[in-house]
Amino acid sequence: MTPLLECRSVTKRFGGLAAVDDVSCVVEEGSVTAVIGPNGAGKTTFFNCVSSIYPATSGEVRFEGVDVTRLAPHVVTRLGIARTFQNIRLFRGMSALENVITARHCRTKAGVVASLLRLPSQRREEAESEAIARELLAFVGVAKWADSAAGSLPYGDQRRLEIARALATEPSLLLLDEPAAGMNPRESQDLVELIRRISKRGLTVLLIEHHMKVVMGISTHIVVLDHGVKIADGTPEAVRNDSKVIEAYLGKEDVT
């Protein structure tokens, strides 16, 4: 069976710097895979390559067996990859509900004429989009903010809203870039719960995370990057005891 996501020797260079250097890995369908590594390890760059914000310099990203390395972001989204950002990127001027409805764009098709004349087909589609959006807002727990401007939500809820918006594109693979960043222990516990529920919906989750508690709590598989290079790849237990990982995080033991 082909894995959901397969990266083959993905490399991304910025000038002379290889931010991601020859990374190969596989994300199995239904897994919760975490990408960890010290700051500057190339995790976000790796995410950007997978979600085609920019193409990899070399190597290949295959999603459901299709080469998506050089496709436009909206095409990749339509194929079923969605993501959130480390620094939240909501459409701040729109309401929370509108943010999620906007993300239905690739799954709806009402034309300009139908929309302006409010034809029944368009009204049905609009009502359906809104229902889905409201359901998703409730699912991530921000239903009460539906009509508030997205930028005015409390920080943690903005993160949740971003997840709802990503889910609205009906992805099969969800990329979360540091979803627990800036959250207190209680909030990150809630987040772990949310990710579990997302996973139960049948989505595959690929996340970058620094909170080890979060990572160890939910991941079924972990990929470790350091200086753009993959240094370990395996189950949480295997990664936790890997000497290279310990070295990357804590430094080398002084032998003299």
Add this chain to the structure above:
Amino acid sequence: MLQNLWNGLVQGGIYAIVALGYTMVYGILLLINFAHGEVLMIGAYTGVATLAGCAGTGAMEAVGFMPCLAMAIIGATCVSAAYGFAIERAVYRPLRGAPSLSPLIGAIGVSMVLQNYVMRTQGASPIYAPMSHPAYVASLGASNWDIGPVSIAPLDLVVLVVCVALMAGLWMFVQRTRTGTAMRATSQDRVMAGLVGIDVNRVISVTFVIGSALAAVAGVLLALFNTQAKYDMGFTSGMKAFTAAVLGGIGNVPGAMLGGVLLGVAEAVGIQLLGAEYKEVYSFVILLAVLIVRPKGILGERVAEKV
């Protein structure tokens, strides 16, 4: 005074629909499309040529002036929209990733090319709208209505109705349709818009097509106002509309509408107080004042990028 205000309002309506083109493009690409005035000029030429054609072939006698005007506006809209689409594809899209000065200079280049192209092919002297034609005289050439101290010309009314209808239509489009929502999302965060499944290139093309179509309508109306179309008419009207867009807050759709109307009225007041000789000066004084005092404009949120 009231008469001047009315004239200013009508003029402002035209500024507003041209300003919308500037503001929509800026909202999405952070680009001042200096070729926008030339797109307007091409619309004006097409419209006037269509009207002249109607008058020359006798079609205007047969069906009357208004159907010919409708045809002129539709023709101008199509031609200008095609130009807008082509300009974006040929010049701005290849420069999308370049430093922001490059597309700006590209825009000035396009503006010069179009002006000179029209001057070479159509001649440097203006072409005239057939406003002495009996069909025109019979419809819009009728005598003015006097309401109190204000005398309203039929043409003024047509201009105002068309401008208001276009603004309302655009507002509905932006707020209600899927493409309109995609446009709003793209103008807030282009990368993110792509990631929620919006084809950003398509949205940008649509933006140029709509902006150019609006400019074309404005061009035809302006040509009727001035009874002529000339190769360099895009420059002044373009700069005025740009001023209106900046005044309202560039990148902001209601701001462009407000800015256009305000500029028209401010000009009228200026004419009243200081005389019509300095008509062109007022708008640029306003532009300078806005840039100095409130660069983000009346309704603008973000400070305009340096260009």
